[in-house]
Amino acid sequence: MCFVFFGCSQKNTTPPDIAANAVVPSARQLQYQQLETIGFIHFTINTFTDREWGYGDEGEQLFNPTELDVEQWVKTAKAGGLKELILTAKHHDGFCLWPSAYTEHSIKNSPYKDGKGDIVREFVEACRKHGLKVGLYLSPWDRNRPDYGKPEYITYYRNQLKELLTNYGEINEIWFDGANGGDGYYGGANESRKIDRKTYYDWETTWAMAKKIQPDIKIFSDKGPDVHWIGNEHGFAGETFWSMLTTDSLQVGSFKTDYLNTGDPEGRDWVVGQCDVSIRPGWFYHKAEDSLVKQPQQLMDIYYKSVGRNAILLINLPPDRRGLIHEDDVRSLTAFKQIIDDTFADNLLATAKSTASNTRAGAEKFKVENLKDENLETYWATDDSVTTATLTMNWEAPQTFDRLLLQEPVQYGQRVSAFHVEVQRGSGWETIATGTTIGYKRILRFEPVTTTALRIHIDKANNTIALAGVGIFKASTRETH
Numbered sequence: 001m002c003f004v005f006f007g008c009s010q011k012n013t014t015p016p017d018i019a020a021n022a023v024v025p026s027a028r029q030l031q032y033q034q035l036e037t038i039g040f041i042h043f044t045i046n047t048f049t050d051r052e053w054g055y056g057d058e059g060e061q062l063f064n065p066t067e068l069d070v071e072q073w074v075k076t077a078k079a080g081g082l083k084e085l086i087l088t089a090k091h092h093d094g095f096c097l098w099p100s101a102y103t104e105h106s107i108k109n110s111p112y113k114d115g116k117g118d119i120v121r122e123f124v125e126a127c128r129k130h131g132l133k134v135g136l137y138l139s140p141w142d143r144n145r146p147d148y149g150k151p152e153y154i155t156y157y158r159n160q161l162k163e164l165l166t167n168y169g170e171i172n173e174i175w176f177d178g179a180n181g182g183d184g185y186y187g188g189a190n191e192s193r194k195i196d197r198k199t200y201y202d203w204e205t206t207w208a209m210a211k212k213i214q215p216d217i218k219i220f221s222d223k224g225p226d227v228h229w230i231g232n233e234h235g236f237a238g239e240t241f242w243s244m245l246t247t248d249s250l251q252v253g254s255f256k257t258d259y260l261n262t263g264d265p266e267g268r269d270w271v272v273g274q275c276d277v278s279i280r281p282g283w284f285y286h287k288a289e290d291s292l293v294k295q296p297q298q299l300m301d302i303y304y305k306s307v308g309r310n311a312i313l314l315i316n317l318p319p320d321r322r323g324l325i326h327e328d329d330v331r332s333l334t335a336f337k338q339i340i341d342d343t344f345a346d347n348l349l350a351t352a353k354s355t356a357s358n359t360r361a362g363a364e365k366f367k368v369e370n371l372k373d374e375n376l377e378t379y380w381a382t383d384d385s386v387t388t389a390t391l392t393m394n395w396e397a398p399q400t401f402d403r404l405l406l407q408e409p410v411q412y413g414q415r416v417s418a419f420h421v422e423v424q425r426g427s428g429w430e431t432i433a434t435g436t437t438i439g440y441k442r443i444l445r446f447e448p449v450t451t452t453a454l455r456i457h458i459d460k461a462n463n464t465i466a467l468a469g470v471g472i473f474k475a476s477t478r479e480t481h
C-alpha cells in the first residue's frame with residue numbers, strides 16, 4: 001500500500017534485471033547445461049571382437065547380442081540420474097546399428113533379429129518411454145568405406161546423418177568425434193589414409209544441414225558450436241572453467257586440449273563444456289575389465305570435477321555381449337546417484353540468516369533469499385558495476401558441513417573469476433576454501449567444519465555480481481568412508 005508518501009512510487013518500482021554480458025548461452029544451451037549428467041552407450045561389432053577400434057573388415061555376422069534389452073540400458077541410466085543417452089549409431093569401423101539404405105555393412109546383414117532389427121529405433125523409443133533425451137554418435141572416420149578420403153564419402157556421411165536426423169524423431173544431441181584418418185580396411189585397400197582436417201569434412205555445411213532438419217539439436221565437437229569436448233577423456237574440467245571459447249581459433253580434430261579444458265574468459269562464443277569418461281577403462285565392453293569398473297566414490301570425484309566445475313558429465317556405460325549393461329556397472333552407477341541424492345538433500349542455507357554487503361537497489365526482487373533454490377530465474381544481485389561483495393550466513397546453533405555449491409544466473413553470462421570462503425572460529429575468521437570461476441554450478445570440497453557463521457567473498461567479476469544459488473552441505477558418509 002503506498003499512496004501517501006512522496007517518493008514511495010519510486011521505491012516500489014522494481015529495478016531492472018542485471019544487464020547481460022556480450023556472450024551468453026542460447027536458450028537451448030541453457031536447457032542442455034541443466035541436464036548436468038548424461039550417458040554414453042558404446043556398443044557395436046567391437047563388443048564382439050574385444051577391440052576398441054574396429055579395423056572395418058569385421059563380418060556383419062559377428063554382431064549377435066543374445067539378450068539385448070535396450071530398456072535395461074535406459075532404466076540403468078535413469079536410476080543413475082542421467083538425463084540423456086547418446087548411442088554409437090556408427091563407430092570408426094563403419095558398422096551401422098540401423099539398417100542404413102546407403103551400405104550393406106549394417107545390422108541388416110547380422111543375425112540380430114534375422115536382419116530385421118534396428119537398434120537406433122529401439123533405443124530412441126526406450127529413451128522417450130522413460131523420459132530421457134536422445135543423442136547419437138556418427139563417427140566421421142569410417143574404416144570400412146572404400147571411398148573414405150574422397151569427396152564421395154562426404155555425400156555418404158551426410159546421407160547417413162540425414163537418415164538419422166529424419167527418421168527417428170527429435171534428437172537432442174549429435175556427437176561428432178575428432179578421431180580422423182589412419183590405417184583401415186577401406187573396402188579391401190588395407191592402407192593408411194590421411195585427410196586434411198581443415199577442409200575434408202566441410203563441417204559448416206554439415207552442421208547447417210543438421211540444424212535445418214533439427215533446429216533444436218545440440219552439436220558436439222572439439223569446437224562446438226553448441227557443446228565442446230573438455231580436452232581429456234577422464235571427465236575433468238579445469239579448476240578454472242569458462243563456458244566461452246573463440247571457436248574461430250579452433251579446428252575439429254586439432255585437439256587444443258589446454259584451451260578446451262579451461263575455456264576462455266575473453267572467448268567470443270558460448271560453448272557448453274562436456275566431460276566424457278567411461279565407467280570402465282575402455283569405451284567398449286571387455287570381459288577382462290570386469291574388475292576395473294569405477295567405484296561410486298571415483299564417480300563422485302569425477303562428478304565434482306565436471307558438474308562441480310561448470311560442465312556436463314557424460315558417463316559411458318558399455319553393454320556386454322549379451323546386450324546388457326553389466327551388473328557391476330549398474331551397481332556402481334546406482335550407488336553414485338544415491339550418494340548425490342544423500343549429499344545434496346539438506347541445504348543448511350535453509351536455516352541460516354543470510355545478509356549481503358550490497359543488494360541491487362535494496363529491492364525485494366534481488367534479495368538474498370533467492371539463493372535458497374537452484375532456479376536461475378530468481379537471483380541475488382548487486383548494484384550495477386559492483387564487482388566485489390560479501391554474503392554472510394549465521395546460524396543459532398553450530399552446523400557441520402564440507403561442501404559448498406554456488407551458481408551464477410548464466411543466462412546473463414559468466415562473471416566471477418575469484419572468490420574465497422571463510423568460517424567463524426572464536427572471534428576471528430578463517431579461510432577454508434578459495435576458487436576462481438563459478439558459472440552454472442561450482443561445488444567446492446573441503447574438510448568438515450563446525451561453525452555458526454560462514455562468509456562468501458566474491459573478489460573479482462567482469463560485471464555486476466549475481467548468484468542464483470548457494471548450497472551448504474555435509475557429504476554423505478557413503479562417499480567419505
Ligand code: FUL
Nearest residue numbers: 052053177178179276283
Ligand atoms: C574417441 C574415440 O576414438 C573413442 O573410441 C570413443 O568413441 C571416444 C568417446 O571418442 O575419440
